[in-house]
Amino acid sequence: MSAAATPSLLVSLSAELSDLVGRVAPSLVAVRSSRSRASGFAWQADLIITAEEALADDGEISVDLPGGSTAAATIVGRDPSTDVALLRVEADLRPVTLSAPAVAAGGLVVAVGSVQSQPLPALGTVALAGPAWRSLRGGSIDARIELGLTLRREAEGGLVVDAHGHAFGMVVFGPRRRVLVIPTGTIERVAAKLRIDGRIVRGYLGLGLQPIRLPDGGAGVMIMSVAADGPGAAAGLLQGDVITGWNGKSVESLRAVQQDLGPDSIGRTVALSLRRAGADLQVQLTVAERPTP
Structure with missing residues (x-):
């Protein structure tokens, strides 16, 4: 040039x-x-x-x-x-x-x-x-x-x-x-x-969640609050429960849970792995539509 x-x-x-x-x-x-x-x-x-x-x-x-x-x-x-x-x-x-x-x-x-x-x-x-x-x-x-x-x-x-x-x-x-x-x-x-x-519209669990580290080195999210009329309460979840698995996958962060609550999640049933008072449980939860503020 x-x-x-x-x-x-x-x-x-x-x-x-x-x-x-x-x-x-x-x-x-x-x-x-x-x-x-x-x-x-x-x-x-x-x-x-x-x-x-x-x-x-x-x-x-x-x-x-x-x-x-x-x-x-x-x-x-x-x-x-x-x-x-x-x-x-x-x-x-x-x-x-x-x-x-x-x-x-x-x-x-x-x-x-x-x-x-x-x-x-x-x-x-x-x-x-x-x-x-x-x-x-x-x-x-x-x-x-x-x-x-x-x-x-x-x-x-x-x-x-x-x-x-x-x-x-x-x-x-x-x-x-x-x-x-x-x-x-x-x-x-x-x-x-x-x-x-x-x-x-977004998916709704009716749960207040907080990420935590488990004593064995794993991760999860602890349930800090449960809405009385929400999907979490209907599934029998309790304050203090720790969600460690979501549809067979480990829950590494709160972000991972939030990313699975898009519009297509409403009405879907999710398999949750829980740790409650040292015991491991399996719970089915049906995602609802987030209420209008």
Whole structure:
């Protein structure tokens, strides 16, 4: 490559990246709540997708729209397990077209958020592209996509765009500040349910649990409380029992139990191995739907 050709390639790349950002910018908003600042994008003309983790539990929410105006927003629904929240605004936004292209490690991507009604882009690569997985809170995510880029906090909840201009998910922070993508399939599935029901149903044991280490070096979760009308009480579980097995598998952490309480767990019967006052027991428990708060 000649020295003379290098500047033209860089200029061309710069122009292409600016064009990608410009195409999605009319669909992006900045989201303000009492706890933080984040981004979001128009899923429908009056509905916005944003990162659930970035929203305060209460208080007012507003969004800075692409044209510079501000509008109040209300929460339609939120799902902590997939980090998807749905907001409604009295506005006529330009919905983004979400795609589900093949994603491969090494591909160039741009994560685009919004701050003060202006796009907030970050250039990087796909660091990891893997199969479906469950979040720490038990949510089913359609693909494991990690990005290699530096993301400003205000950009969380924004769009991820590939080199072809396809918006294929929402950018969020994962454990240890990893930058993750909630892909299109997950967003569409969860947002559709939130629009109708306002929440994603979760499995419920009716138990307060605490992870512990056993004297023999193993692990389990101790039952600290039992809801009187919950599935645990119906199965005869008692405060002080230690759950050591779940459907034949050792219980290594509380997280492992929580990850098995997704929407598809409701109505399922689980075989629990217990340790009670030094004795080992086997109990059958039927998972119920978590009550509405």
